[in-house]
Amino acid sequence: MKSLKDENREEMLELLRMMVRIRAFEEKAARLFLDGKLIGFLHLYSGEEAVATGVCACLREDDYITSTHRGHGHCLAKGADINRMMAELYGKATGYSKDKGGSMHIADISKGIIGANGIVGAGIPIAVGAGFAQKYRETDGVAVTFFGDGASNRGTFHEALNMSAALNLPVIFICENNQFGMSTPFAYHSKNKTISQRAAAYDIPGVTVDGNDPIAVRDAAAIAVARARTGEGPTLIECLTWRHYGHFVGDSAPYKKPEDQTIWREKDPIPNFEKRLMKEGVANAAEIDKIQAETEEEIQAAVEFAEESPYPEIDVMFEDLDFSPADRKE
Amino acid sequence: MKSLKDENREEMLELLRMMVRIRAFEEKAARLFLDGKLIGFLHLYSGEEAVATGVCACLREDDYITSTHRGHGHCLAKGADINRMMAELYGKATGYSKDKGGSMHIADISKGIIGANGIVGAGIPIAVGAGFAQKYRETDGVAVTFFGDGASNRGTFHEALNMSAALNLPVIFICENNQFGMSTPFAYHSKNKTISQRAAAYDIPGVTVDGNDPIAVRDAAAIAVARARTGEGPTLIECLTWRHYGHFVGDSAPYKKPEDQTIWREKDPIPNFEKRLMKEGVANAAEIDKIQAETEEEIQAAVEFAEESPYPEIDVMFEDLDFSPADRKE
Amino acid sequence: MAKIITYTQAIREAQDIEMARDSRVFICGEDVGVYGTAFGQTVGLMAKYGPMRVLDTPLSETAITSLGVGAAAVGLRPIVVHDFMDFMGVCMDEVLNQASKLAWMVGGQTRLSMVIRTQAGAGINAAAQHSQSLESFFTHMPGMKVVASSNPADMKGLLESAIRDDNPVIVLENKTLLGMEGEVPEGEYLVPIGKANIAREGSDVTIVSYGMMVNRCLAAAETLAAEGIRAEVIDLRSLVPLDKDAIFESIAKTNRLLIAHEAIGFSGYGAEIAALVAEEALDYLDAPIKRVTAPFTHCPFSPPLENAFVPNEDKIIQAVKTLM
Amino acid sequence: MAKIITYTQAIREAQDIEMARDSRVFICGEDVGVYGTAFGQTVGLMAKYGPMRVLDTPLSETAITSLGVGAAAVGLRPIVVHDFMDFMGVCMDEVLNQASKLAWMVGGQTRLSMVIRTQAGAGINAAAQHSQSLESFFTHMPGMKVVASSNPADMKGLLESAIRDDNPVIVLENKTLLGMEGEVPEGEYLVPIGKANIAREGSDVTIVSYGMMVNRCLAAAETLAAEGIRAEVIDLRSLVPLDKDAIFESIAKTNRLLIAHEAIGFSGYGAEIAALVAEEALDYLDAPIKRVTAPFTHCPFSPPLENAFVPNEDKIIQAVKTLM
Ligand SMILES: Cc1ncc(C[n+]2csc(CCOP(=O)(O)OP(=O)(O)O)c2C)c(N)n1
Ligand SMILES: Cc1ncc(C[n+]2csc(CCOP(=O)(O)OP(=O)(O)O)c2C)c(N)n1
Ligand SMILES: [Mg+2]
Numbered sequence A, B: 001m002k003s004l005k006d007e008n009r010e011e012m013l014e015l016l017r018m019m020v021r022i023r024a025f026e027e028k029a030a031r032l033f034l035d036g037k038l039i040g041f042l043h044l045y046s047g048e049e050a051v052a053t054g055v056c057a058c059l060r061e062d063d064y065i066t067s068t069h070r071g072h073g074h075c076l077a078k079g080a081d082i083n084r085m086m087a088e089l090y091g092k093a094t095g096y097s098k099d100k101g102g103s104m105h106i107a108d109i110s111k112g113i114i115g116a117n118g119i120v121g122a123g124i125p126i127a128v129g130a131g132f133a134q135k136y137r138e139t140d141g142v143a144v145t146f147f148g149d150g151a152s153n154r155g156t157f158h159e160a161l162n163m164s165a166a167l168n169l170p171v172i173f174i175c176e177n178n179q180f181g182m183s184t185p186f187a188y189h190s191k192n193k194t195i196s197q198r199a200a201a202y203d204i205p206g207v208t209v210d211g212n213d214p215i216a217v218r219d220a221a222a223i224a225v226a227r228a229r230t231g232e233g234p235t236l237i238e239c240l241t242w243r244h245y246g247h248f249v250g251d252s253a254p255y256k257k258p259e260d261q262t263i264w265r266e267k268d269p270i271p272n273f274e275k276r277l278m279k280e281g282v283a284n285a286a287e288i289d290k291i292q293a294e295t296e297e298e299i300q301a302a303v304e305f306a307e308e309s310p311y312p313e314i315d316v317m318f319e320d321l322d323f324s325p326a327d328r329k330e
Numbered sequence C, D: 001m002a003k004i005i006t007y008t009q010a011i012r013e014a015q016d017i018e019m020a021r022d023s024r025v026f027i028c029g030e031d032v033g034v035y036g037t038a039f040g041q042t043v044g045l046m047a048k049y050g051p052m053r054v055l056d057t058p059l060s061e062t063a064i065t066s067l068g069v070g071a072a073a074v075g076l077r078p079i080v081v082h083d084f085m086d087f088m089g090v091c092m093d094e095v096l097n098q099a100s101k102l103a104w105m106v107g108g109q110t111r112l113s114m115v116i117r118t119q120a121g122a123g124i125n126a127a128a129q130h131s132q133s134l135e136s137f138f139t140h141m142p143g144m145k146v147v148a149s150s151n152p153a154d155m156k157g158l159l160e161s162a163i164r165d166d167n168p169v170i171v172l173e174n175k176t177l178l179g180m181e182g183e184v185p186e187g188e189y190l191v192p193i194g195k196a197n198i199a200r201e202g203s204d205v206t207i208v209s210y211g212m213m214v215n216r217c218l219a220a221a222e223t224l225a226a227e228g229i230r231a232e233v234i235d236l237r238s239l240v241p242l243d244k245d246a247i248f249e250s251i252a253k254t255n256r257l258l259i260a261h262e263a264i265g266f267s268g269y270g271a272e273i274a275a276l277v278a279e280e281a282l283d284y285l286d287a288p289i290k291r292v293t294a295p296f297t298h299c300p301f302s303p304p305l306e307n308a309f310v311p312n313e314d315k316i317i318q319a320v321k322t323l324m
């Protein structure tokens, strides 16, 4: 594991803060669901925080991301507002979509978040379009797409990687290999030992990193982002990680082996990063506690915001279906 | 190029005969089209005969194949009846489908030909189903799918290769890399230098062979078929080849460079194989002429058969849409 | 003999019986084996029939459906599972251009005996990409049969018939019915495909429906009865082939027609029913045809919006009253 | 000013004008650039606008459509080309769950200004997988507009309007109209989306149609006129949004309705028109509604069968006569 000696202290604390924020958001969402306050499908990102955090640390606001059904972490890491996200889960009018979307459809276009997606693998080629737009406009922006090991077996993965490679687009493919597509183990659904080895099929770089180490993720992403910004094309990064809970809140995950669960719990990215920060003298316990406490407050405020927000008017469901040409921003 | 010394003479002549038959069929079809006797889309296989011929030389009647829009060669090589095929092109009742299908839908289920397909790439995963059926029934049969370089960029390619690898199915993937998907050159539509390198993405063997050499194709296919028959799973074989004409009859192929056309015309599989047979003393000119002459007769007979056949009754278009349970073969 | 089981158990039982009966029948799809799917319709079947006959697959709907097509083309009888109908956009070519056409395109040289089991409907706060009722697409594909059940017994009987059918059949399940209990005959049980069920007799108005919505129509009919309006409720069960005669006979008696379904109205399946009546049975009608459907928008996540989106008894009752 | 050009040239010109006008507009698809597609609708545009604005792509409809979705979501205005509508099964999810829903699902934070150009129709002996008219699918997707043109002028005007529209629009071309010549206004030309065209006035019967079939309806109307039957022919031009009023006003006058389209009838788009009339304008009718459509089967290859499959003037004439 890389030493943190040469790292910027503020950046390190921000990485921790983001991971803690994501975790706190997810744990709160789970609690609220079990308390009957939230409904629908909630796919939690707990355990995978280092991936979104490490990747988005390399991104600017004018870079784009596409996300998945398990998207809260990506959205927070890319700068989405925690209050509006919580309101979205609650089904309230102050949510990002006036609450038509819910957990699986959070987006913040102003922050470059093109959206979570309920169709597994659908976001992958949408990022190709966003990356194409960057190139079309001759910016040095990039597009990043997050997706799972399960999604790596959808045709969209293949078409998107090939197209980005062939057209040399600034797209970065982040595969979150959390070892399962719903109940199906990676070793069952794929014969290949790594997902990164698929990059060779398109003559682009592919790398596998410890997805529970935000520094390893950030370093790999930084290289990929730099390549993309300078016109060197796409990269595939596989991040090995683990989801702490079931596929969705309510799934008890009987298909996970207890011994694996134990091993991976020990690799939990947050306590490990905290220990590392302390051990390497980057932060002390008090500073870390402060981050935890501040985050708790943020989350509490978000819950209050959401609870106090009104439900949307019924007619909202008919909005945003037809934009007349008169509305058009030229 | 491998010596033919150790080859079975009859087999060599059969390889030649099949290539000549396919070529003659295609050239006749083109002529008939230009004479206004045939209509619709005709995608000719001229120039690519060594692929279907070499592969099908390794197959049994109880092996399955799926084919493409450019399927005449595959069907002939797998044993389809030339008369019924010609009738199919003519739109006659004696065609394989009672003439509902036409060129892009020729099939002979009794010969294991599950069908040509008008949707590029659709046949690839259908072969996975046929291969699955072989394994399900515990036969040592295999399923082969033919597809183009263009099709190798469809999601179906990816899903099919991964699924066959993960489930260890007896499927052989034959990519006919004829350098173009319609007008789009391979070097434009794919960054990878070979298509066979995509096999590594699924931890299965992949190999590129000279698709204009029936022996090279047959040898690669023989290895793949043997692996599949003995439960060792799928193989991807890329055959480098060239279509002599445009994408379909009527396409003048302005996108082809004349110099490439010249180079590849010199690699024409049929005259080259004929020369080789003669040079290595496997066959003499008279024997080869005889094959040509016999084939001409076959084709002529097929044309006559087709011309003399009636058009189907109109009501035939309502047949085969609903098989009542009473018809069911138990 | 009958016993009380749930809709989910009826699905499981139908598959179990048919798999025991015919070794060519197998199930394939994501998470159908070890997990028995997130909703439980295949729980226990892998343990009983082994991993080839209850095949867990990679997350590849296109290849899964094609696996079904290829296996069926050579004589097996696959049950392909796509948990949510919404996902079938990703394998639409396989349904539209392969499964529904193959037997016909090859002139009947083979048959394509394949079932696709999938869930339709809203009502579980799953939002726009997990709540659709897209059946009208599949009813516009010659060669494809489409059935939907409003209760556990029909579910069992239709699914068994679908598995034995020599054509591709889409079997629609309704998410909100999975826990519904009902009396279901034991052992082999076949409900004929193509035959509607008069779920309630009446003489004043005909309500045609299918799937989950039938239950809301029945509840509405109960309320209407209290007000003196006797509604006949037809549960189509089979969308293709459609039992036109059942509809025509009923409206010959009632002279009024309401069509109710969960899908969006515009270009929904109800449009075809209305069109057929307007073409072939217009004279029977004493009032305009009415449709009660989801409005022309996407299914919203927020609970009050979703409640307003899914048609309910009240809307059915109001609509019936406008016809009287 | 107007000039005589073909339908294909009209398509090319509309794209050319809009690309010159708005640098956010680009075309992407297989063989659209160097080749100008097999049918020529984009010939010369790559030479004029360069390879980024006329983007040749790999053979990957899913990624092509998604490229459009992603680029549109961030403000570009793609024209996605799928040569044949039949191929759109392979990217149905991208149309159904992404393009049509994205702007709505994100609460209007962005718009999805994207055109999909594709060809419908039979008549060129291209058989079951290259001859379909699948428009009804797309009319069942809220958020998606669908237009179809029966002649070069409308083609140009509808396509330009579609490119300027702030919603996803499917623009249907007809294979058999590609060579059709007609007078087309020069320069920018917009035909409003959502407004039907009374292609021929009449008082005895209303014929509603769109796309290629409009021309057959007009020919039939001509023949009928000789027999004293004055048919009004409505060319819908826009399927979604639908100009209901144009239909209702016409049948208020004629009291008879025939709907003609190339698509299969069952669950075809004509069903929705019939249903709307049966719901909202039944009183106007003095006769049952009639539909003239392709029969419920696949498009056959063999020429005599294909001829029998595609509806023609005779069938329209016969059907009108049954209404009189
Ligand atoms: C196309 C499609 N198929 C299936 C599903 C149901 N589904 C939702 S998430 C999921 C598993 C996804 O696995 P992976 O891509 O590894 O992501 P993870 O959930 O592990 O983050 C499945 C099967 C879906 N939403 N979309
Ligand atoms: C899904 C789909 N997309 C596009 C087409 C149109 N089309 C037919 S053949 C072809 C090119 C196929 O190229 P390749 O796979 O290399 O096969 P080849 O024609 O070279 O044998 C295209 C684009 C189609 N039939 N199906
Ligand atoms: Mg996963």
Ligand SMILES: [Mg+2]
Binding pocket: B148, B149, B150, B176, B177, B178, B179, B180, B181, B182
């Ligand atoms: Mg090719």
